Amino acid sequence: MGMTMTQKILADHAGLSEVHAGDLIEAKLDKVLGNDVTTPPAIKTFEGMGAADVFDKDRVILVPDHFTPNKDIKSAELTKCMRCFAREHEISNYFELGQKGMGIEHVIIPDNGLILPGDAIIGADSHTCTYGALGAFATGVGSTDLACAMVSGSTWFKVPEAIKVVLTGKPGPYVTGKDIILHLIGMIGVDGALYKSLEFTGDGVKALSMDQRLTISNMAIECGGKNGIFPVDDITLEYIATTNIDRYTRGDFTAYEADPDAEYSQVIEIDLAAVPLTVALPHLPSNTKAAKDVKDMKIDQVVIGSCTNGREEDIRTAAELLKGKKIADGIRCIIIPGSQRVYRKALDEGWLAIFDDAGCVISTPTCGPCLGGHMGILAAGERCVSTTNRNFVGRMGHVESEVILSGVPVAVASAVMGRVATPDEI
Amino acid sequence: MSVKGKVFKYGNDVDTDVIIPARHLTSADPAHLASHCMEDIDNTFVSRVSAGDIMVAGSNFGCGSSREHAPIAIKASGISLVIAESFARIFYRNAINVGLPIMECPEASAAINDGDEVEADFDTGVITDITTGQKFTAKPFPEFIKKIIAAGGLVQYTGSKTEA
Numbered sequence: 020m021g022m023t024m025t026q027k028i029l030a031d032h033a034g035l036s037e038v039h040a041g042d043l044i045e046a047k048l049d050k051v052l053g054n055d056v057t058t059p060p061a062i063k064t065f066e067g068m069g070a071a072d073v074f075d076k077d078r079v080i081l082v083p084d085h086f087t088p089n090k091d092i093k094s095a096e097l098t099k100c101m102r103c104f105a106r107e108h109e110i111s112n113y114f115e116l117g118q119k120g121m122g123i124e125h126v127i128i129p130d131n132g133l134i135l136p137g138d139a140i141i142g143a144d145s146h147t148c149t150y151g152a153l154g155a156f157a158t159g160v161g162s163t164d165l166a167c168a169m170v171s172g173s174t175w176f177k178v179p180e181a182i183k184v185v186l187t188g189k190p191g192p193y194v195t196g197k198d199i200i201l202h203l204i205g206m207i208g209v210d211g212a213l214y215k216s217l218e219f220t221g222d223g224v225k226a227l228s229m230d231q232r233l234t235i236s237n238m239a240i241e242c243g244g245k246n247g248i249f250p251v252d253d254i255t256l257e258y259i260a261t262t263n264i265d266r267y268t269r270g271d272f273t274a275y276e277a278d279p280d281a282e283y284s285q286v287i288e289i290d291l292a293a294v295p296l297t298v299a300l301p302h303l304p305s306n307t308k309a310a311k312d313v314k315d316m317k318i319d320q321v322v323i324g325s326c327t328n329g330r331e332e333d334i335r336t337a338a339e340l341l342k343g344k345k346i347a348d349g350i351r352c353i354i355i356p357g358s359q360r361v362y363r364k365a366l367d368e369g370w371l372a373i374f375d376d377a378g379c380v381i382s383t384p385t386c387g388p389c390l391g392g393h394m395g396i397l398a399a400g401e402r403c404v405s406t407t408n409r410n411f412v413g414r415m416g417h418v419e420s421e422v423i424l425s426g427v428p429v430a431v432a433s434a435v436m437g438r439v440a441t442p443d444e445i
Numbered sequence: 446m447s448v449k450g451k452v453f454k455y456g457n458d459v460d461t462d463v464i465i466p467a468r469h470l471t472s473a474d475p476a477h478l479a480s481h482c483m484e485d486i487d488n489t490f491v492s493r494v495s496a497g498d499i500m501v502a503g504s505n506f507g508c509g510s511s512r513e514h515a516p517i518a519i520k521a522s523g524i525s526l527v528i529a530e531s532f533a534r535i536f537y538r539n540a541i542n543v544g545l546p547i548m549e550c551p552e553a554s555a556a557i558n559d560g561d562e563v564e565a566d567f568d569t570g571v572i573t574d575i576t577t578g579q580k581f582t583a584k585p586f587p588e589f590i591k592k593i594i595a596a597g598g599l600v601q602y603t604g605s606k607t608e609a
Binding site for chain 2: 056059068144145147161210213240390391
């Protein structure tokens with residue numbers, strides 16, 4: 020019986036010639052990741068175990084991004100704990116604020132060339148699944164798993180079965196990766212891929228840029244997925260040739276392909292041309308509607324950024340749509356480039372001036388408001404259109420506030436109109 | 446080993462943001478987390494829960510973030526067991542790693558009412574609703590999870606292998 024793409028990566032990392040769905044394996048990891056919220060508890064466990072050092076100082080990645088720049092004394096203590104650990108253990112991939120290469124973990128890790136096709140990574144952050152866009156196996160874990168993996172460089176997995184998602188055609192105007200993944204989550208529900216892989220395939224893949232794919236893989240967790248993986252094609256190779264020329268040139272990566280006879284628990288076909296501009300209404304990412312059908316929903320705030328939609332293409336799209344426009348009276352529009360590199364690009368290209376002229380707030384890279392941390396918390400009764408990934412009760416602030424998830428074009432149009440809007444209206 | 450307690454019943458898709466909101470994640474102290482457990486979905490939980498009580502919920506319990514603070518908050522609040530129709534993957538893993546007992550049992554999840562007195566036996570997987578007299582059998586833990594539990598948690602399990 021054939022294997023899926025995910026199963027092949029797991030088999031190779033476990034030193035096995037083949038694996039089957041349900042097998043329990045111990046796999047070697049190429050990278051292990053933590054952030055300022057999840058790493059401090061892992062450090063406590065690490066030290067409690069009496070561990071002397073990490074398995075490989077170049078394979079542990081530590082990123083301060085959730086509550087940074089520190090929002091209060093307690094968060095400053097968390098980051099300090101991680102920073103001291105990084106120094107003590109000479110962690111080469113620790114990204115201090117303001118440094119080149121710093122930013123939101125799932126924006127900078129692919130961009131800094133730390134993940135290539137065929138790699139296996141776990142991260143103590145649920146959106147670690149983002150890197151599936153590069154044809155890697157990537158999944159989220161908790162702090163105890165992080166601590167143990169920092170010691171051993173390996174972890175256990177239950178080999179997942181997979182849902183094959185066949186993408187065909189090309190998306191319509193302004194339709195982005197965000198609309199596609201929200202559409203899929205709306206189809207299968209927030210547990211539609213529970214414990215499973217999402218394996219994207221089909222001729223529609225080539226219509227999706229790397230930034231679009233990263234957005235799609237990022238939200239695999241929002242339908243319960245263990246990972247969400249794309250095939251490796253010319254777009255992938257072009258991307259890694261710029262992010263990690265060294266490994267690319269040496270051929271130090273593996274482009275896995277699913278076997279023709281691989282088994283899938285379900286096959287879902289999506290005609291990209293039929294995917295509408297999509298929003299997810301409160302309070303689940305699966306509560307999707309066509310944006311054009313909910314234009315009566317008034318809003319107070321718009322957030323453009325996050326590990327889902329803070330990449331260069333996202334911020335460029337926001338600038339192109341906002342050029343010469345004004346944010347509606349009474350609306351706060353908060354723009355958060357996902358990394359220092361994207362921020363600098365926005366500076367050099369004049370996008371920041373466009374945002375400033377339009378009346379936006381421009382923030383340093385941070386997860387900030389996405390998880391209700393800081394930089395745009397909502398009061399009771401307030402509603403926000405956001406390019407982030409979750410709209411659970413209280414996610415961005417007060418338990419009586421609301422978050423509507425969208426892609427960048429709908430978020431920009433909504434900021435200009437002061438209600439849920441589509442880009443053709445501006 | 447068995448546990449017995451009063452049931453707190455919740456619905457489907459109970460996410461980690463309502464189990465422990467991110468605004469409280471600036472500390473991982475179990476007592477601090479317990480004092481805010483479930484507050485965005487049930488702000489009376491903390492004042493009503495007693496040691497040994499049992500949480501029962503629908504499908505996809507613990508969806509969302511990877512924060513291990515969520516099972517820690519539930520465990521530290523005194524809850525002795527979470528029974529659900531299904532668990533989100535990362536929560537499932539985290540619960541085992543921090544030693545919060547969980548059982549997947551769709552029948553029990555559907556039939557047990559809020560406030561019922563329930564007893565559960567981890568060895569046999571039998572769940573008894575003492576209030577209604579109904580009995581259910583949960584899916585047993587897979588063998589590898591039994592090994593982690595037998596070792597006393599993932600930390601101890603990993604430690605024993607490092608020394609070997």
